[in-house]
Amino acid sequence: MPYYIIERNYAEEVVTPVEAAADINLINDEEEVRWLYSFLSIDRRKSYCLYEAPSIEAIRAAAVRAGLPADVVTEVTGRVMPSGILTPVA
Known part of the structure; x- marks a missing residue:
């Protein structure tokens, strides 16, 4: 199955979605689709997700x-x- 990087931009600081992770x-x-992991920018307004x-x-x-x-x-x-x-992504 293919892999994708998703860039997400937020208007406000994003709070780490611990409580929302199960619903997501x-x-x-x-x-x-399968969320593998994410990186969060230092200003917490952008994430990069694999x-x-x-x-x-x-x-x-x-x-x-x-x-x-x-x-x-x-x-x-x-x-x-x-x-x-x-190397391959996986």
Whole structure:
């Protein structure tokens, strides 16, 4: 299944969604997407999330249902490691 990086921009500081994670994961399950992890910017107004999903449309549908922005969604196929070697995302 393809992997995607999602850039999310927030108008306000985002609070770490500990309480919301279960609900977000339930929506993701229903849309057949899997949230792997996220990075949060220092100002807490932007996040970068790695997802596994069948399509960009599935990611956008899950984001809409969860009330989350999905400003930029980019399919990724590999990681460039510090050694310079390209490895698969998973």
